[in-house]
Amino acid sequence: MHEKQCDTVAAEKNYKIVQDISNFAETEAQRQEFDHQRPIEISKSPYPEWKYGEGVPDNGASLVQRHHEIDPYHPDRPMINNYRLLVSGIAPRPVGFLSTVNKEGQKNLSPFSYFQVVDHDPPMFIVGFSSRPGRVKDTYRNLKETGECVINTVSENMIEAVNATSIDAPYGVSEWEISGLHEAPSTTVTPPRVAESVFNIEGKVIDIKEFHDHQKPGMSIAATVLIKATRFWVKEGTANSDYSHIDLEKLRPVGQLGGVSYGRISSTFERPRKKWDEEVPNSELLVSLDKTRSK
Numbered sequence: 001m002h003e004k005q006c007d008t009v010a011a012e013k014n015y016k017i018v019q020d021i022s023n024f025a026e027t028e029a030q031r032q033e034f035d036h037q038r039p040i041e042i043s044k045s046p047y048p049e050w051k052y053g054e055g056v057p058d059n060g061a062s063l064v065q066r067h068h069e070i071d072p073y074h075p076d077r078p079m080i081n082n083y084r085l086l087v088s089g090i091a092p093r094p095v096g097f098l099s100t101v102n103k104e105g106q107k108n109l110s111p112f113s114y115f116q117v118v119d120h121d122p123p124m125f126i127v128g129f130s131s132r133p134g135r136v137k138d139t140y141r142n143l144k145e146t147g148e149c150v151i152n153t154v155s156e157n158m159i160e161a162v163n164a165t166s167i168d169a170p171y172g173v174s175e176w177e178i179s180g181l182h183e184a185p186s187t188t189v190t191p192p193r194v195a196e197s198v199f200n201i202e203g204k205v206i207d208i209k210e211f212h213d214h215q216k217p218g219m220s221i222a223a224t225v226l227i228k229a230t231r232f233w234v235k236e237g238t239a240n241s242d243y244s245h246i247d248l249e250k251l252r253p254v255g256q257l258g259g260v261s262y263g264r265i266s267s268t269f270e271r272p273r274k275k276w277d278e279e280v281p282n283s284e285l286l287v288s289l290d291k292t293r294s295k
């Protein structure tokens with residue numbers, strides 16, 4: 001075996017991102033059925049009478065426990081602990097479902113939750129590709145090769161199909177077939193859109209940052225990709241008349257949580273955003289802060 005292959009075999013032994021849940025079917029059999037009809041309720045916010053300067057109005061309950069400091073790079077801290085901590089602690093995360101093709105035109109479809117919209121003007125998105133033993137993620141390779149993708153939203157009714165596409169299929173195998181999801185044509189990029197998604201965003205790669213200084217033997221490079229939208233597609237009947245707002249009841253977004261958990265939105269609340277000049281007369285605290293501002 002070559003030195004590189006030995007490194008990959010060793011790296012595979014330490015790589016435990018994909019959790020082995022052997023009795024999952026048994027566990028799930030005990031759970032209640034998914035309620036497809038459940039409406040999304042709107043409640044008051046947690047503290048509707050909140051005043052400026054009040055912090056968390058819980059009589060200090062949220063300040064009782066102290067924090068435990070962690071060095072993510074300490075030699076005794078396994079990488080998997082950072083993975084588990086981050087995916088459970090930064091949650092829920094939207095799932096960007098990426099459709100890409102390689103330069104031969106072979107299609108790929110995979111979910112990524114190190115994903116976010118980062119601006120609207122221009123519309124920009126970010127996706128993080130984790131390092132793994134051996135080769136880089138096929139989606140990353142395709143983005144580097146062709147610079148194009150479609151970002152598709154993930155609704156509750158799609159989650160089994162979407163989750164299935166995260167399988168470590170051999171390079172060139174199309175997850176479209178694995179999932180049974182349907183293709184719709186794109187106009188500004190080659191990869192097809194996911195017909196079942198409420199919202200598709202065609203996009204082109206603007207920037208790539210690879211983390212060479214952090215690469216470990218036998219592991220692929222980790223990278224972050226910045227994508228600029230070139231076209232939007234919104235499913236008819238899911239948005240208002242000028243396509244400026246998608247109905248949450250129709251989108252039914254799924255968020256990724258820690259472990260192998262996903263979350264749905266069953267309840268929301270609202271808080272209006274305020275203007276300084278309108279709020280100052282209503283608050284002694286803001287009046288005193290207003291006096292200290294630089295003229």
Ligand SMILES: Cc1cc2nc3c(=O)[nH]c(=O)nc-3n(C[C@H](O)[C@H](O)[C@H](O)COP(=O)(O)O)c2cc1C
Pocket residue numbers: 095108109110111112113114115128129130131136137138139140162163165166167168169256
């Ligand atoms: C919901 C979900 C979110 C995921 N998020 C990420 C992510 O943000 N970054 C990443 O590198 N892998 C992520 N994965 C794992 C990839 O989807 C998985 O490695 C997949 O096989 C990559 O496919 P590809 O090699 O065809 O691109 C996620 C998996 C699931 C199920």
